[in-house]
Amino acid sequence: MSQPISDAFWMPFTANRDFKQAPRMIKSASGMMLTTNDGREVIDATAGLWCVNAGHGRREIADAVHEQLMTLDYSSIFNFAHDLGFAYAERLVEHTPTGLDHVFFANSGSEAVDTALKIAMQYWNARGEGQRKRFISRQKGYHGVNFGGVAMSGLTNNHQPFGQWLMVDHLRHTLDIERNAFSQGLPRYGAEWADELEELLEFHGAETVAAVIIEPIVGAGGVIPPPEGYLAKIRAICDKYSVLLIFDEVITGWGRAGSAFAAVEFGVTPDMITSAKGITNASVPLSAVFVNDEIYQRCMQGAKSAVELYHGYTYSCHPVACAAGMATLDIYEKEGLLTRASEPGGIGEYWQRALHSLADIEQVIDVRNYGLMGAIQLRGDGTKGGQVMQQLWESGVMVRGLGDSIAMSPPLIVEEPHIDLIVKKVRKVLHESL
Numbered sequence: 068m069s070q071p072i073s074d075a076f077w078m079p080f081t082a083n084r085d086f087k088q089a090p091r092m093i094k095s096a097s098g099m100m101l102t103t104n105d106g107r108e109v110i111d112a113t114a115g116l117w118c119v120n121a122g123h124g125r126r127e128i129a130d131a132v133h134e135q136l137m138t139l140d141y142s143s144i145f146n147f148a149h150d151l152g153f154a155y156a157e158r159l160v161e162h163t164p165t166g167l168d169h170v171f172f173a174n175s176g177s178e179a180v181d182t183a184l185k186i187a188m189q190y191w192n193a194r195g196e197g198q199r200k201r202f203i204s205r206q207k208g209y210h211g212v213n214f215g216g217v218a219m220s221g222l223t224n225n226h227q228p229f230g231q232w233l234m235v236d237h238l239r240h241t242l243d244i245e246r247n248a249f250s251q252g253l254p255r256y257g258a259e260w261a262d263e264l265e266e267l268l269e270f271h272g273a274e275t276v277a278a279v280i281i282e283p284i285v286g287a288g289g290v291i292p293p294p295e296g297y298l299a300k301i302r303a304i305c306d307k308y309s310v311l312l313i314f315d316e317v318i319t320g321w322g323r324a325g326s327a328f329a330a331v332e333f334g335v336t337p338d339m340i341t342s343a344k345g346i347t348n349a350s351v352p353l354s355a356v357f358v359n360d361e362i363y364q365r366c367m368q369g370a371k372s373a374v375e376l377y378h379g380y381t382y383s384c385h386p387v388a389c390a391a392g393m394a395t396l397d398i399y400e401k402e403g404l405l406t407r408a409s410e411p412g413g414i415g416e417y418w419q420r421a422l423h424s425l426a427d428i429e430q431v432i433d434v435r436n437y438g439l440m441g442a443i444q445l446r447g448d449g450t451k452g453g454q455v456m457q458q459l460w461e462s463g464v465m466v467r468g469l470g471d472s473i474a475m476s477p478p479l480i481v482e483e484p485h486i487d488l489i490v491k492k493v494r495k496v497l498h499e500s501l
């Protein structure tokens with residue numbers, strides 16, 4: 068018998084009243100598939116929430132977690148440590164862009180973002196430029212739900228109700244359906260929007276700005292790959308004005324974009340990267356901020372107290388999460404998942420072709436994709452994505468509804484028949500429903 072749906076559970080980022088009238092309940096998961104409470108099989112076209120990159124129910128991770136729980140379940144990470152933490156940090160930075168060789172651990176993407184903002188401030192404190200407290204982020208950006216990330220958010224509903232507790236200005240987003248509709252991979256037009264960063268830095272005074280934070284590919288804002296050349300321009304402007312650049316790679320990290328990080332994929336190296344989700348295949352919460360040597364060394368040397376950064380979480384570097392992360396890296400490396408989406412003639416190209424085959428549907432006004440991410444943009448009033456998500460759920464596909472688009476990011480183990488099935492069902496639902 069199923070558990071009664073009650074108001075004891077206040078669900079996150081969910082229309083609770085609607086959901087509780089018509090719940091979508093999942094009982095188990097394996098590989099690409101979810102099983103609902105009523106025994107239906109649903110294909111997971113979102114990898115959970117852009118995070119189960121190696122697919123569901125990986126025994127290697129479960130075994131590592133079990134063993135770790137029985138060896139060292141927990142110990143303080145303030146003033147004490149365990150071998151696994153150091154080993155895992157070394158292992159992680161083998162995958163980061165050259166120069167980003169230091170890791171600060173947290174537990175969620177939101178915490179990683181707020182940690183990166185604080186590290187940026189601490190860096191400038193250590194350099195004697197503590198007046199740099201302002202940040203620049205971008206419209207349509209999502210940087211989690213803690214107060215730092217909410218201030219950075221470029222999504223109105225996440226930002227407006229909670230106030231502006233940090234000084235931040237927002238760059239224009241780069242979604243331009245008029246010029247770039249149906250771009251395959253990176254859109255051609257829009258690199259010039261990066262120039263607005265220069266205007267904002269001049270306007271506020273670059274000497275007041277700590278860092279720029281952007282997602283290299285916007286995720287929750289609607290899957291928006293950067294225009295060709297845009298990120299390199301952002302990097303060049305940050306260099307010109309000596310402002311730190313943070314890439315929020317909570318979604319784009321760990322193979323989603325066809326490389327370990329989008330920074331590697333696009334050949335643009337930020338000063339910090341935030342990472343979460345796929346880092347442990349979403350099995351145990353863990354996140355990380357990868358920091359370059361300049362920031363790390365300055366913070367070490369310029370600190371005014373023995374503790375260089377008054378920041379950290381009870382569960383930073385939790386041994387069980389580290390064990391899950393290690394086992395996840397084993398899978399990624401063994402199965403070549405971090406670069407699978409960018410193999411020439413491979414699954415990423417198949418995904419691109421399949422998504423763009425939906426362009427002939429009248430209501431589809433744009434298709435965007437990169438790596439194993441994609442969005443279908445529908446003509447609508449802002450609610451189409453949610454409607455289509457529900458209909459697809461009923462027909463056996465889990466997607467994410469975002470405004471008038473549906474976003475998809477299947478596990479990186481996806482095969483051609485899965486993609487065929489997803490696209491076939493999307494086509495059918497769009498034909499029937501709109």
Ligand SMILES: Cc1ncc(COP(=O)(O)O)c(C=O)c1O
Pocket residue numbers: 174175176177178180209210211212282286287315316317318343344
């Ligand atoms: C780019 C980005 N940053 C931060 C976050 C927040 O991560 P979490 O939900 O783990 O706090 C997300 C979550 O989707 C994200 O997409």
